[in-house]
Amino acid sequence: MAKHNIILTRPGKTLKGTVQLTGSKSECNRALMIQALSKGKVKVENISDAADTVTLQKVLSQKSAVGSPELATIVDGINEDAIIEDSGLQAEDSRVINIGPAGTAMRFLTAFLPLQDATVTLTGSERMQQRPIGVLVDAVRKLGAEIEYVNNEGYPPIKIHSGFKQQANRISIKGDISSQYITALLLIASTLPQGLTLEIEGELTSRPYVEMTLAMLKQAGIQHTWQGNVISIAHQEFAETSLYTEPDWSAASYWYAIAALSGEAELFLPGLTPYSMQGDSVITEIMANFGITSQFKDGGVYLTKEVKPIFRKIFDMKECPDLAQTVIVVCAALGHEATFTGLETLKIKETDRVLALQTELAKIGVKLTEKGQVYKLDCSEKHIPENVFINTYDDHRMAMAFAPLASVIPQLEIEDADVVEKSYPAFWDDLKSVGFNASPAL
Template sequence: MKHSIILSKHNGNVKGTVQLTGSKSECNRALIIEALSNGKVKVVNVSDAADTVTLSGILKGTSSESPKVVIGTDEKNEVEAIEAKQETETVNIGPAGTAMRFLTAYYAISDNDIILTGSERMKQRPIGILVNALRKLGANIEYEEKEGYPPIKLKGSFEQLTSKISIKGNISSQYITALLLIAAQLPFGLELHIESELTSRPYVEMTLAMLGQANIRHTWTDNIISIPHQDFAETSLHIEPDWSAASYWYAIAALSDEAELFLPGLTPYSLQGDSVIAEIMANFGITSQFKDGGVKLTKEAKPVIRKIFDMKACPDLAQTLIVVCAALGHEASFTGLETLKIKETDRVLALQTELAKIGVKLIENGQVYKLDCSERFIPDSIFINTYDDHRMAMAFAPLAMLINKVEIEDADVVEKSYPAFWKDLEKAGFKPEYQHN
């Protein structure tokens, strides 16, 4: 049964220490690397995000052996025959989008027959670009229902046909990451040509850096990333705290009168692209001091001047930043939101719908989105719909700094990436009250 949560805050000050969970983005990559490495790579500080728990459980249920890959037909005489296949297994990843993309590539080169499916929303999220790329490499993948969308059937009969493939870079960086994660296990390696501008480049850089920690080398020249066939080295991948989760605390600080927050474990040298939130929130008077093994956030009164924010490299921060600007009545413009419409929900439409409840419009004009705060008002109470999207819940929660009563639908949705969010808010002086519907 879904239940909502009512948040209230008796003053405009916030202080305390918040120990964030491990990065979901890092951890999901690390878990695939661990599975591919045949036990050579170990993951430390595994995230407790629901998506990561789901992925970890699925991979632990997979054979401990690395996926077996068969080289193309001209090399068949040098490769052992594939063992008899077991009956097709169905793997349901629920709403875990990253798991869907990464497991599609992982199972594509495995020795198992798998049907990969998910929630109803997952069946509406496109997978065709990744499937087409894997098919060109030699994967045997069929659609079970709608062409281009999950569920998909992956047959364990991979024979690498080529090492050179092209993929669009402006749709989802997760497609690119999924291919890069398996690249070193391909007999011929992989030469990946990225067409058009690359969206969310920091996420691709994160993938390559983590592969590098496991001794997988690569070259990146212009729009071509090359990874030769090679083995993983024995190592441990230590997962940093989640900068995406930190972004909500930056938002809370930005809407506060006074803030003094400490987030342990975060560094200015993070692999995570969302660490740019520290730079972004400096525009709102938030100072980030990296010391004592973490980052200290403080607030100073400062007029917000910056008018244009490009979210192309950090789309997961878009909802958080847009809500902060709307709450402050700051009429900023945003670019780089193209991928938001194919996330857990259509995040653009969801933002437009919920911001209307405080009189703010998010106006779409081509690839530019502008906030119109001319009719903005601060109500005494508000009800926020989440659309089964964890980031909608957490992006709007900071409104409790300004609105006496903020009720958020489906409190449990935050478990996808930040299960302790409501408890952490309570420790920081918010008053949460659960409502059973």
């Protein structure tokens, strides 16, 4: 697929208007898995149009993915029909599911597909095949799944065999690698004949995402206990209910960043509440340090800007790593030499986000230095060029985290504008609706 760059400029410094955000990708992906596991008892409302969610929904709705004799491949994962394709991975007894760059789908399906009566090869994009999956595969194997690696040990593609029989009801898993591994196991726990007790080893990264999973399961009738580092879910039936997906707080974070780099801001984001299950709603507290006030009323949140000194020097992103790029870029743009912790998981995301940040921030003279697990911004040589080209590394959050720089850089060129489809397809159109100019690069 050809990459299309975009030129971004911002004629004014005032942010004013209303932006309707898509449904939360994190919530919606969990809701779709719950719907599939409940065999239709649970309905999902306000489904996100994020490409990752489109991919997962398509896989779960394709009978060929979980039991039909035809070979099916989900190609690229974005608004494509399932087709038969010679992927080089297929075997006579295996369906091949290609989820493209959808990391959440890879993790969730790794736990879900062994429970289906089918032999399936699960693969993804080139980058997806570089992202580790071994910790989750080991856990699912202990439960009774037969899974083998097609190419490299510990990485997709994986071949998942039919004939799952539960062999254990208590397993341990590291908590500091990916909360999605833990969520994948919790989602299937109630459907296991013996249920599941999950012992989390070490510190739990992105705890709010695990809490979101358990809260949504509870809405669907699945009870749990969580004592210390042990979560237990007994075998039980789902209740008939509907899960409503609220707007995406991760998407909202980019508007907070734009507000922080604006002279004035009066922006309304409908549908967001102060009682969200999404951990990224903490952006309201983080951006308060930059003069952004969040007022919840009229069924949403109003953002306003007040010019104030920035005093906070240390930001711990352990529980909200998807906000890290956004906050770091804002600090860099403002010349605020902050320190960041909790960035360990960024290196195994869509790209090595730490290295990507270091590379792109250098284009405005800002250094992000790493010492152990502490990262510091050095803005002593910061400068604002007339033109800056931002590489996105096939990472949607790189594109959207750096887009607010158009507020301070006269002309910003963003590589591969379509990459935002992964989580926020309307991003560029929404920018244009509040006065940004976004045009294709020639």
